[in-house]
Amino acid sequence: MEDYERLFDRVRGAMLGGAIGDALGWPIEFLSLEQIRGRYGAAGVTGYLPMSNPDAPQQITDDTQMTLFTAEGLLRCPDGADPAPVLRRAYLRWRDTQQQNKPAADVDGWLGGHQFLYATRAPGNACLTGLRRQAEEFVPPLEFGEPGPVNPNSKGCGTVMRSAPFGLAGFGADRAFYAAMRCAQLTHGHPTGYLAAGAFAVIMDAVIAGVDLPIAVRDTIVRLAPMPSSAETVTALSAALAIAHLGSPTPERLEQIGAGWCAEDCLAIAVYCALHTYHTGDIRSGLLLAVNHSGDSDSTGAVAGNLIGAIHGLSALPMHWVEVIEGRDELFRVADDLVLNFHYKDRTTLADRYPLDTGLVG
Incomplete structure (x- = not known):
């Protein structure tokens, strides 16, 4: 695979992998491992759960929604500008989707015009x-x-679950990092x-560049x-590396890291699951491991999916899961736009979708 093809494949993989993990975990987010096994068998969830409408796409949540708006904010940020005020406005556009039933007639930007984001x-x-x-x-x-x-x-995982695009750009x-x-x-x-x-x-930036995951985590x-104030994050990442060496991964071992509600635990669980796929190449089991536990299953699934997809690329993801994900085409489009804008410095086809945000701070 040529370098440019590999780059597109990895960024697409990160965006679509996150959405897959989100959709796998969303229906069991508030269930304990015992409840998951009681409902779905000893292996827990083994794929997407059936939707009430079998023709509907598999639902994503705020994790993927906010990741898309993070990417949009970065794509609308002028070169050299402070990203914080621009991302503030991007996240406020996401907030609008949570307060409205459909896009407004004068919606600001291409992304906010998609109905699926208003769930x-x-x-x-x-x-x-x-x-x-x-x-x-x-x-x-x-x-x-x-x-x-x-x-x-507040150190909830809402910081981590939306931050993949900072490492994809x-x-x-x-x-x-900053x-x-x-x-x-x-x-x-x-x-x-x-x-x-x-x-x-930082980890996402490294693996997109081709750094092996264990080295990327240790360097971080x-x-x-x-x-x-870094002790909690360092401890959680170190635990993920240590527990990965204890043997075959299990939900019980994963739960030694935490439940994923807090940012450092969510990140460490994602690293633990991604290390499994790095060593075995078993993408499906890594994604399922990330959601079958007593915790924030959609967020840990989303972050693990971002990381697994970035390492292995879209081409390695289960295509029958990719094909039916909600927002699939928009996720593809945003992934490719990140590559075109940031890696190839080509905005010739992007200006209409992402008008640069030159508003005053605040």
């Missing part, structure tokens, strides 16, 4: 409350390592919440370790 499926409380405050006025991030000004005690580790952290602070102020988002962006731990 409300248990969006995260910190994302909503944080954006409620951001809607009143732009609350900029503070120094890293200190609690941010918005939801300073070819920014390089430093820029991806951009993801700045934009995570828009809604989550706990240092672990935004450091975990930055760590995810080295980057984080000297930083203030």
